[in-house]
Amino acid sequence: METKQTKRPLVLVALVLSMFMAAVEGTIVATAMPNIVADLGGFSLYSWVFSSFLLMQAVTTMIYGKLADLFGRKPIFIIGVIIFLTGSILCGFATNMGLLIIFRLIQGLGAGAIQPIVTTIVGDMYTVKERAKVQGYLASVWGVSSVIGPLLGGVMVQYINWAWIFWMNIPLGILGLIGVIFYFHESVDTEKKTIDYLGSSLFFIAISCLIIVFVQAGTNWAWLSVETLTFSFIFIIGMIYFLWHESKISTPMMPLYLWRNKLIVIANIATFLSGVIILGLSSFLPTYVQGVMGESAIVAGFTLSTLSIGWPISATLAGHLVLRIGFRATAFAGGFALFLGTFLFFLLDADKGPIYAGISSFIVGIGMGLSSTTFIVAIQNAVSWHERGVATSLNMFMRIIGSAVGTAFLGGLLNIQLDHFYEQKGTDIAVQSTDVLLDEGMRQTIPTEVLATMKDGLTYALHTVNTGLFLIGTLTFILLWFFPKVTIKKQD
Template sequence: MAEKLTKRPLVLASLVSSMFMAAIEGTIIATAMPNIVADLGGFSLYSWVFSSFLLMQAVTTMIYGKLADLFGRKPIFIIGVIIFLLGSILCGLAPTMGALIVFRLIQGLGAGAIQPIVTTIVGDMYTVEERAKVQGYLASVWGISSVIGPLLGGIIVQFIDWAWIFWMNIPIGIIGLIGVIIFFHEEVDTERKSIDYLGSSLFFIAISCLIIVFVQAGTSWAWISPESISLLLIFVICTAIFLWHEQKATSPMMPLALWKNKLIVIANIATLLSGMITLGLSSFLPTYVQGVMGESAIVAGFTLSTLSIGWPISATLAGHLVLRIGFRLTAFAGGFALFLGTFLFFLLDADKGPIYAGISSFIVGVGMGLSSTTFIVSIQNTVSWYERGVATSLNMFMRIIGSAVGAAFLGGILNMRLNHFYQQSGEDLEIANTDMLLDEGMRETISPETLASMQDGLTYALHTVYTGLFMIGTLTFVILWFFPKVTIEK
């Protein structure tokens, strides 16, 4: 397909701007949330502003990938960006927190197309030697956006208005749209296409139920509650029917033959596990640095930003390494870095300080960059044009699900161990009191004895979380021993 495409630098610039728009949306809103809550109210719905976006992105990523294989990348990309921009305009105009959540769903509906289709177009436009390097550049977009997102969000909130966090997407998205419409050309088979409506619907329902359980259970609902059990039951039933249907469908939404490819299976399992590691660190490292080490939010942000620095550097390096030492050894190097980084977190204690935490975080970022770029390029190298969209989307979907599972699983461990510590110590404390540890002003009002007990409890609980992360890191490393040796097809 590469020779059919024209103006590759201009198309790539358009794709990078679109990718940046979707990537920064995940981090820029975090800084603005206190102002949004102050304006709109609805603090009890706080987490759903993030979760609604993630939910819709997760359930549509695979569907868009299949549609891109059927109808071509260009029309699906254009539809995705237009929906995302419409959602962005509406988010800025939201009169209530409930409306904002609905509009974030629309944004997520568009975002589900952007990342996988951008990555697939790059797979189409470039040879494998070029592809490895360009996928590294795309990974850099995510690293850069996660570093500057919170800072840019803070500036916009302080000097303009929180609505511009959403409206700034409009010019960026339009530039990306124009570039792809004018300069990207592809040949798509014009014969009548068969769309797997039933498979797509079953997948949508199953994954929606699963993610809602991950978001709500352990916080709003108990894990063993009628709501959680009912949704998990719907997930199991819909998944079973989906798998049965996909075997018979003319043009299945998820070709099950992909799961017979050893490379894809290993890459996707490792991606799921590494997604758990990334979100586990993002969720709990700032809490450790602020609550246990007693450092400021800025220092906590530094320890996490090193992950975002290590990721793009090593992703770019991976583009060169796969050509020199091959996919298997590069993926293995990424697995070793994840193992080493999570082992350092397993050894973490308050005395080691934030610099140790920052270095450990950086090493995890190196592991993520080396492995994620290698997975995408190797998967795209082993499938045809007609499966490249769905295969790429499947890998990204596994990371999103890994993030959701990781947040729920590790968050559940944290709460359980913290409760256990407080019960054993006989202190009249609850998990809700932990909020005071994360507020520098409130921390000073706590008596030294209670403060010490709360920090001991948080240290105890978070050490268990980091033990869990180390086990996941070890499992990822072990799985990558089985990554097959693949010849690079030019």
């Protein structure tokens, strides 16, 4: 629905800069956190610096997608970037951990708009044949940011100040705003719009409770604690009421009929499962390489960075494959790569070494790139302009939730298996003492026999995690056998 005045190359550059700004924020903070904690204190709140950003991004992504369908992409994108930049500026000025978490919430509130609206604008500006290639380039931004983020964060912390990991967003955001404000033009219906305030509120409350459970349960709360059960109950009741409400009104926040589309259902479930895989690897592969193989943090980083190399290469390739062999075959190829990569992790042991782990990680990255790009383009091809924003956001929301579930489920599985191993061995080693294995200096101070037991325990527990990843990879591959054949719309 774009008009002739839109200057696509300039808008695309602005969108890529904006996407990079939001994507790099997820990885750049990790490197700086030790310095931030040293400066602000509040180590007990450490995880909430990450979780607050994820929480707000997750609960607002769908809402922004619907607002973009109602009022146009441009105003919602502008609002999202301004909120994100406001949060970024405030984060740099935070004087304690509590304030930093609040400002990260503001950042996440803006980030919830950026990724889905950028992807939707690309869907609007380009025909489906062009879109397949451009969405592939856009997906590459995430792979590049995950490699550059930690390096950039390390340089800024060492040579400037940790505040600049937030303030570097300002020039990127301003350039993104200029490109979209002056060079992107769209036609939007002028008739009065109805916003589903109740549906949006119910969704916000229910998903907030779900994310809080994923973040807190198993670490700060027991799984059967009053807090966990209370938040879980609110989530269940909130979602039931939300779904009932959405089925009754004429302008729902999330049109339930989207879930009757076979392509959208399979793409979204597969996206959820791949979100579990990606966070499972990101969280536990470095632990395996350092704790079990005894390698350095740099080597552990290498094994994970290969995933970030495979993803953008295959995402770009997916754009060409979709046009040559179709959506179904490309998605199936992505599912096979996820199956193969997770199978290789299932076979992983200490003797295979970090290069084997790096190759396995690269294959998973290929699967992610092929499938994620294909899903987005196929979904955008399957819906009209008025549904494109919410359909795109729904797919991205499923990945965020998959990531949250992956962290909680696989982390809980790891701790249970470690406890079980130590009980069987009759040792009094605490699960928390595994941290020592990840410190090269501290490893030397552990008695040989205890060190061997700890390594065996970690190997046993992480093999269970890798088995879980393989089962999820297999399920994703089986699911994509049912991905429907799709014809590319001529009029797009």
